[in-house]
Amino acid sequence: MLKLYFHATPNSMKVAVLLEELQEPFDVVGVDIFKGEQHAADFRKINPNAKVPAIVDDGVAVFDSHAILLYLAEKHGKFLPTGRPARAATLSWLEFVATGLSPFSGQAVHFLHYAPEDIPYAKNRYVKEVERHYRILDERFAASHFLAGDEYTIADMALFGWAASAGYILGAKGLDDYPNVKRFMETMNARPAVSRALQLKERHTFKSELDEQARRAMFPQNAS
Numbered sequence: 479m480l481k482l483y484f485h486a487t488p489n490s491m492k493v494a495v496l497l498e499e500l501q502e503p504f505d506v507v508g509v510d511i512f513k514g515e516q517h518a519a520d521f522r523k524i525n526p527n528a529k530v531p532a533i534v535d536d537g538v539a540v541f542d543s544h545a546i547l548l549y550l551a552e553k554h555g556k557f558l559p560t561g562r563p564a565r566a567a568t569l570s571w572l573e574f575v576a577t578g579l580s581p582f583s584g585q586a587v588h589f590l591h592y593a594p595e596d597i598p599y600a601k602n603r604y605v606k607e608v609e610r611h612y613r614i615l616d617e618r619f620a621a622s623h624f625l626a627g628d629e630y631t632i633a634d635m636a637l638f639g640w641a642a643s644a645g646y647i648l649g650a651k652g653l654d655d656y657p658n659v660k661r662f663m664e665t666m667n668a669r670p671a672v673s674r675a676l677q678l679k680e681r682h683t684f685k686s687e688l689d690e691q692a693r694r695a696m697f698p699q700n701a702s
């Protein structure tokens with residue numbers, strides 16, 4: 479059976495949603511990134527980049543959340559439109575999330591919550607970029623039900639991963655400034671497959687203390 483190498487993180491959640499939408503049976507293998515399990519030799523054979531998510535499907539290893547989304551969508555012939563305009567829109571928004579919203583969100587989380595020193599310039603840079611991405615998404619959802627148009631695609635699942643954790647970056651108001659993104663999230667949260675994916679976070683628990691072991695595991699470049 480397909481194995482999903484998982485931690486309760488936005489990037490893993492993208493893939494969990496797609497697997498649930500596809501109703502593809504899968505086993506979850508927890509990788510506790512706070513304990514450094516991403517650096518285990520066996521896991522590095524699956525993802526040389528030592529990060530989650532990754533999958534192994536019938537002996538085939540795939541790493542990086544958006545590569546996995548594309549691989550599974552192509553395998554099943556679902557959630558990746560074949561018509562050229564909708565496919566172009568799906569790929570464009572998928573990359574927007576892969577190269578924009580995801581890494582800027584990751585760096586915003588780092589400087590807001592994990593960095594050992596307070597660096598206002600870095601916090602401002604990444605939070606402002608996250609906000610700019612949500613403004614673009616809000617404009618898109620003012621004109622379009624899903625990112626690629628009327629059709630629900632892997633681009634929406636990619637966005638859901640990070641948007642579900644937006645409060646961690648934007649604070650208590652969460653997505654309040656982006657009403658069209660909020661409407662999109664309500665649509666997503668109403669989907670049974672999304673509920674099932676979110677339940678994985680309850681069923682698989684991980685270390686949460688950001689102690690020396692966790693800092694060494696995730697930010698080895700800063701280890702003393």
Ligand SMILES: N[C@@H](CCC(=O)N[C@@H](CS)C(=O)NCC(=O)O)C(=O)O
Binds near residue numbers: 488516580
């Ligand atoms: N581009 C990668 C990023 C994956 C990533 O950054 N994963 C984080 C969790 S969301 C991780 O494994 N961090 C552990 C570490 O950096 O040591 C993807 O989209 O899958």
